[in-house]
Amino acid sequence: MEDLTIEITEEMAGVRIDKAVSSIDEDWSRSQIANWVKDGAVKVNGETVKPNYKVRLDDVIIVSPPLLEELDVVPEDLDLEITYEDADVLVVNKPRGMVVHPAPGHANGTLVNGLMFHCNDLSGINGVARPGIVHRIDKDTSGLLMVAKNDMAHTSLVDQLVKKTVTRKYVALVHGHIPHDKGTIEAPIGRDSKDRQKMAVIDKGKHAVTHFRVLERFGNFTLVECRLETGRTHQIRVHMKYIGFPLVGDPKYGPKKTMDIGGQALHAEVIGFDHPRTGEYLEFSAEPPAEFAELLESLREKD
Numbered sequence: 001m002e003d004l005t006i007e008i009t010e011e012m013a014g015v016r017i018d019k020a021v022s023s024i025d026e027d028w029s030r031s032q033i034a035n036w037v038k039d040g041a042v043k044v045n046g047e048t049v050k051p052n053y054k055v056r057l058d059d060v061i062i063v064s065p066p067l068l069e070e071l072d073v074v075p076e077d078l079d080l081e082i083t084y085e086d087a088d089v090l091v092v093n094k095p096r097g098m099v100v101h102p103a104p105g106h107a108n109g110t111l112v113n114g115l116m117f118h119c120n121d122l123s124g125i126n127g128v129a130r131p132g133i134v135h136r137i138d139k140d141t142s143g144l145l146m147v148a149k150n151d152m153a154h155t156s157l158v159d160q161l162v163k164k165t166v167t168r169k170y171v172a173l174v175h176g177h178i179p180h181d182k183g184t185i186e187a188p189i190g191r192d193s194k195d196r197q198k199m200a201v202i203d204k205g206k207h208a209v210t211h212f213r214v215l216e217r218f219g220n221f222t223l224v225e226c227r228l229e230t231g232r233t234h235q236i237r238v239h240m241k242y243i244g245f246p247l248v249g250d251p252k253y254g255p256k257k258t259m260d261i262g263g264q265a266l267h268a269e270v271i272g273f274d275h276p277r278t279g280e281y282l283e284f285s286a287e288p289p290a291e292f293a294e295l296l297e298s299l300r301e302k303d
Contacts, residue, residue, distance in 0.1 A: 006061040009194055013057045017042065020055045020197075021063055041065065073102050078114030083284050088153040088277050089146060090119070093286045096142040096263065101130045115147060122147070123154035134158055135231060142289050143170065143268025148276075156276035161231060167272030168228040170236055171215065171288055173265035173295065174245040175255060178222040182213035185239040189232040198252060199234045201242045208232045210239045218299035221248065225269075237264060248295075259295075267292055 012020055017037055018030045034051040036042050041064045044053065055061070081093040092111065094100070099110045115122060115132055122132030125148075132147040134157045146166075148154035160166045190205030192198040209229035216223040222245065226236045234253070240246055241253045248254065250264035259265075272283030287293070 004063040004065075006063065006197070008055045008057055008059040008061070010057060011195055012055060012197075014054055016051070017044070017049060017053045017055055017061070018051055021061065036063070036065070073107070073116070074113065075117035075120075076108065076113040077117050078109065078111075080111070080114045080118055081286075082118065083144060083286060084282070085119075088149055089157070089275070090115075090149060091144055091146050091271060091284050094137060094142060094145055094268075096140055096289055096291075099139045100136040100145070101133055111145070119149065121149050123149065123151045125151055125154045135161060137268050138234070138237075138264070138266075140263025141170075141266045141268060142292070144271040144284060144286050145268070146271055146273060153276040157273060160273055164229055165274065167270060167283060168231070168268065169270035170226045170228070171267050171269050171292075172224050172226055172236060172240065173248045173292075174222050174224060174240050175220065175248060175258065176222060176245040177217060177220060178214050178224065178245055180214075182211075183243075185210045185212070185243055187239060187242055189235060189238055199232070199238050201238060206230075206232055208235055208239065210236060212240075216296075218296075219302070221299055223296065236266060261291070261295065265292060265295065 006020065008020070018033045021033045021042060022030045033042065037049065037051045040048045043049075043062045044055070044059050081095075082090055083093050084091040092115070094111055101112045102110050112131060112133065124131055132149060132154070134146055134148050134154060137143060137145060146157055148157055186209045187201040188203065188205030189199050189208040190202045192200035193202065207230060211227040211229065212224045214222055215225055228235060237247055237250055237253045246254045248265040249259050249261040254264070267288040269288065270283065270285045272281065274281050
């Protein structure tokens with residue numbers, strides 16, 4: 001993994017070094033980063049610092065994440081919820097809180113660890129740390145992912161993603177009362193120039209399109225279905241914030257005063273694609289997890 005450079009902005013000044021670095025990648029834990037700091041893998045202005053160091057405006061931080069060794073990626077019986085499977089593809093319902101693939105700080109307990117236990121025939125295009133992984137969803141987003149079991153399937157599914165023929169629908173609970181029943185957000189997404197740990201709508205960003213429709217309203221909250229036309233990093237979270245309706249519970253893009261539900265209220269509910277071998281269109285759906293449903297029910301009772 002290449003070194004990462006972070007320049008501290010006014011918004012970041014004063015936080016601990018481990019917190020500043022952890023917000024770069026949701027797959028990195030603060031405890032792991034603290035160990036990197038101790039081992040000299042994180043330097044500030046070219047110098048090593050202590051884990052309790054508080055970053056200052058204009059500090060330049062260089063992060064050199066240690067490489068994930070092949071032997072670290074081991075099969076684990078994680079009792080995955082497999083929605084569909086054949087010789088070429090499988091669809092899995094990822095639980096909230098699970099990282100998709102191994103990374104420094106998350107070598108175990110990932111979806112890939114569970115997939116390797118479930119079956120040993122996964123595509124190798126993405127290397128040892130990401131076998132079979134065609135696309136990903138954030139750690140605290142639950143829902144459906146398609147997985148390739150061989151290179152032929154992998155190439156086909158990636159091609160469908162590029163051609164925007166894959167159906168990807170999410171349900172999200174957002175802050176605010178959306179007055180219109182549906183809409184389309186077409187706004188380019190790239191690295192936030194003021195805070196490189198976030199994505200944002202910027203002029204030089206990559207083309208990004210999200211279609212949404214309102215499913216239910218609860219006073220100052222709205223339940224929406226979001227259909228991805230493109231698949232940029234944090235796309236739904238960034239786009240909904242951009243139009244003034246950030247996701248409930250989102251620690252990165254939500255308001256400071258939001259529900260503490262352990263992450264954004266976002267679930268990948270529907271995935272649809274053409275089967276790589278037969279060409280038949282397949283579509284699958286999964287209900288939001290129990291805690292999501294309970295949150296909605298509590299809002300209905302208050303409304």
